[in-house]
Amino acid sequence: MQFVRIEGVTIAYDVITPDPANPVLVLVNSLGTDARIWHFVVPKLAEDFTVVTYDKRGHGLSDLGNPPYRIEDHVADLAGLLDHLEFSDAIICGLSVGGLIAQGLYAQRPDLVRALVLADTAHKIGTAEMWDKRIAAIEDAGIAAILDDIMSRWFTAPFRSPENAAYGAYCNMLLRQPVSGYTGTCAAIRDADFTREAQAIAVPTLCIVGEQDGSTPPDLVRSLANLIPGAQFEVIEGAAHIPCAEAPAAFAAVVRSFIVNDVKD
Incomplete structure (x- = not known):
């Protein structure tokens, strides 16, 4: 893990196999x-x-900054990281709020974006009332109060088996998430709307969703794909909102196929 200060905020990052001959693929994680x-x-x-x-x-080892956030804050962090690494023309793969960040990056810095993989996300996620209710519940009783509801959206019932050690670990990840970082990003999602910007995306785009996603269901993700000219749409069976954790082989195969076959040099 490496660290960089971007506009006063420390961002933790890693670069794997930094071969200049390889396309750059950026993976942007979800809320919590x-x-x-x-x-x-x-x-x-x-x-x-x-x-x-x-x-x-x-989230993770990065700084809190000054929550609540705007989606533009997250976008600026990613743009600053790519500028620091001197990477441009990258394939941006964003999951959930990461998909909103990817759309925002393309809208603000198209020079950094070669293609988009928008996973389990939408042009607009939820309503202001829904996000305000979640923020209030967490501020009142902590993240533990919403754990079971969130996990039922993130993972399928078989994955949520008490015998599945991985499931317990992902519960720990959410429970140990800084509350203000979580609610601050809830506010960013609440206020983000890329309905207009999505229609102007002009790079190869793949929209992926787990077939049992309870946070951004397949019909919602399909509506995003329908907004983006020429976008592809794929459903990953046997997965919910976090297919990269629940079905990593299927997720990686879909991403690889898209890049190899549809993202031109």
């Missing part, structure tokens, strides 16, 4: 998680791509 959700995906992609992972502000 950190870069570890990509652990099983990275080895399946690192042979052919320079893979960048990082912790969003308010």
Whole structure:
């Protein structure tokens, strides 16, 4: 893990197989998680791509900054990281809020974006009332109060078996998440709307969703794909909102196929 200060905020990141001959693939994690959700995906992609992972502000080892956030704060962090690494023309793969960040990066810094993989996300996620209710519940009773509800959206019932050690670990990841980083990013999602910007995306785009996603269901992700000219849409069976953790081989295979077949040099 490496660290860089971007506009006063420390961002934790990693670069795997930094071969200048390889396309750059950036993986942007979801709300309440950190870069570890990509652990099983990275080895399946690192042979052919320079893979960048990082912790969003308010998550993992990165600084809190000044929550609540705007989606533009997260976008500026990613743009600053890519500028620091001197990477441009990258493939940006964003999961959930990471997909909003990817859309925002393309809108603000198209020079940094070669293609988009928008996973389990949308042009607008939820309503202001929904996000305000979640923020209030967490501020009142902590993240533990919403754990079971969130996990039922993140993972399928078989994965949520008490015997599955991985499931317990992902519960720990959410429970140990800084509350203000979580609620601050809830506010960023609440206020983000890329409906208009999505229609102007002009790079190859793949929209992926787990078939049992309870946070951004397949119909919602399909509506995003329908907004983006020429976008592809794929459903990953046997997975919910975090397919990179629940079905990493299938997730990596879909991403690899898209890049190899549809992202031109």
